[in-house]
Amino acid sequence: MDTKKRILDEALTLFSEKGYANVFVAEIAERVGIKAPSLYKHYKNKQAIFDAIIEEMNRRFLGEAGALQINGADAAMDADIYKKLSEEQLITLGNNLFLYFLHDDYTRRFRKMLTLEQFHDKKLADAYMKQYVDDPLSYQGMLLGLMVSSGVLQTDNVEIMTLHFYAPIYMLLTICDRDPDREAEALKTLEAHIRQFNRLYARNEEIIQNNKKKSRRKIK
Amino acid sequence: MDTKKRILDEALTLFSEKGYANVFVAEIAERVGIKAPSLYKHYKNKQAIFDAIIEEMNRRFLGEAGALQINGADAAMDADIYKKLSEEQLITLGNNLFLYFLHDDYTRRFRKMLTLEQFHDKKLADAYMKQYVDDPLSYQGMLLGLMVSSGVLQTDNVEIMTLHFYAPIYMLLTICDRDPDREAEALKTLEAHIRQFNRLYARNEEIIQNNKKKSRRKIK
DNA sequence: GTCTATAAGAAGATAGAC
DNA sequence: GTCTATCTTCTTATAGAC
Numbered sequence: 001m002d003t004k005k006r007i008l009d010e011a012l013t014l015f016s017e018k019g020y021a022n023v024f025v026a027e028i029a030e031r032v033g034i035k036a037p038s039l040y041k042h043y044k045n046k047q048a049i050f051d052a053i054i055e056e057m058n059r060r061f062l063g064e065a066g067a068l069q070i071n072g073a074d075a076a077m078d079a080d081i082y083k084k085l086s087e088e089q090l091i092t093l094g095n096n097l098f099l100y101f102l103h104d105d106y107t108r109r110f111r112k113m114l115t116l117e118q119f120h121d122k123k124l125a126d127a128y129m130k131q132y133v134d135d136p137l138s139y140q141g142m143l144l145g146l147m148v149s150s151g152v153l154q155t156d157n158v159e160i161m162t163l164h165f166y167a168p169i170y171m172l173l174t175i176c177d178r179d180p181d182r183e184a185e186a187l188k189t190l191e192a193h194i195r196q197f198n199r200l201y202a203r204n205e206e207i208i209q210n211n212k213k214k215s216r217r218k219i220k
Numbered sequence: 221m222d223t224k225k226r227i228l229d230e231a232l233t234l235f236s237e238k239g240y241a242n243v244f245v246a247e248i249a250e251r252v253g254i255k256a257p258s259l260y261k262h263y264k265n266k267q268a269i270f271d272a273i274i275e276e277m278n279r280r281f282l283g284e285a286g287a288l289q290i291n292g293a294d295a296a297m298d299a300d301i302y303k304k305l306s307e308e309q310l311i312t313l314g315n316n317l318f319l320y321f322l323h324d325d326y327t328r329r330f331r332k333m334l335t336l337e338q339f340h341d342k343k344l345a346d347a348y349m350k351q352y353v354d355d356p357l358s359y360q361g362m363l364l365g366l367m368v369s370s371g372v373l374q375t376d377n378v379e380i381m382t383l384h385f386y387a388p389i390y391m392l393l394t395i396c397d398r399d400p401d402r403e404a405e406a407l408k409t410l411e412a413h414i415r416q417f418n419r420l421y422a423r424n425e426e427i428i429q430n431n432k433k434k435s436r437r438k439i440k
Numbered sequence: 441g442t443c444t445a446t447a448a449g450a451a452g453a454t455a456g457a458c
Numbered sequence: 459g460t461c462t463a464t465c466t467t468c469t470t471a472t473a474g475a476c
């Protein structure tokens with residue numbers, strides 16, 4: 001990796017751990033293996049490093065087209081999977097989702113940096129919300145909506161159902177960001193959450209049986 | 221209010237808005253209406269101000285004996301209320317709870333400060349988690365458990381039920397902390413959430429019907 | 441306890457050699 | 459592009475008068 005990129009990488013790591021104000025230019029330089037003045041040949045100043053990180057984030061996040069996706073890119077495929085999801089599959093997907101968000105190096109460092117810098121700059125707060133609240137809710141809502149249409153789940157308010165699915169995941173994520181030691185506990189909770197979620201929203205047996213008899217009829 | 225207390229108050233406000241490192245001693249002093257050097261007659265240094273804030277927090281939080289309480293102090297009374305809660309009452313309580321956390325000046329500033337400084341000091345991350353995750357879950361779990369015992373709600377996993385109740389509230393709180401303009405939207409979502417929560421966990425059809433009838437009477 | 445003046449030091453940024 | 463040396467600015471903190 002070239003120096004310019006390595007600076008961004010090390011800076012992101014440091015910013016996510018200590019916050020912008022607590023990271024010194026000399027510190028970033030040291031990690032890259034150069035002296036502070038050399039760094040100014042690559043970026044105009046400290047703020048420019050931060051701005052470049054944000055710019056890269058916007059590029060990546062746009063590329064990902066909404067976070068918390070199942071397959072990362074192929075929404076149509078996700079939709080097909082979701083339409084006929086068993087409980088075990090739902091759990092597996094929830095797990096992968098959670099673990100991706102938690103462990104993916106880039107995502108994790110970003111989330112932590114945005115958490116620390118969110119009140120400095122409204123744009124960062126907005127980016128955080130889009131990435132970790134609104135986009136996930138919107139995407140997951142679309143997928144869960146499909147499960148409702150196809151009759152796997154039942155509700156008259158998909159939006160709230162999605163909140164019930166995602167809010168616990170979000171909360172577990174913020175727990176593990178603060179204390180990585182609680183990951184095992186969080187994974188157990190996550191599984192129990194999804195099982196219970198599935199039980200609460202699954203169409204009950206009677207209706208499913210009925211539905212089989214009147215198989216032509218589609219219930220919204 | 222005496223100068224010593226006013227320093228803490230203004231410092232907390234500034235720390236919660238900009239983070240410790242971005243607040244200058246002169247800034248705190250100015251808000252108090254004195255010059256920076258005078259401030260050192262009250263506190264040894266900047267860190268001592270921060271420490272005093274944390275100390276006060278621990279005192280207050282201990283005094284409150286677990287956050288997200290209904291009446292703030294009287295758990296027994298809360299328990300009695302919960303045992304026979306109608307849907308409308310559950311909503312009112314959820315609202316009060318949410319609004320208290322969001323608007324109480326002290327609580328709000330603390331939460332924001334802890335959010336900004338959490339990775340700076342493990343103790344602060346722990347304080348945040350205790351106050352906004354573990355204590356609320358534990359306290360709400362106790363109360364919802366009573367509702368299960370008394371037959372208002374039904375579940376075989378109170379812990380997850382509590383997560384389903386509280387995680388959306390927590391998420392809405394983090395949304396409004398970042399963007400106060402979304403409060404109205406959050407309140408609507410909160411109500412819909414609690415209604416759906418109640419429907420999902422209410423004991424059975426008969427009780428749901430009963431609750432719906434009671435709901436129409438709009439009991440505060 | 442508050443002030444003015446100022447010391448002490450940290451951190452960002454530049455100059456200029458190589 | 460990287461270095462050493464240095465400048466500049468900002469911020470904490472102290473000294474000492476009132």
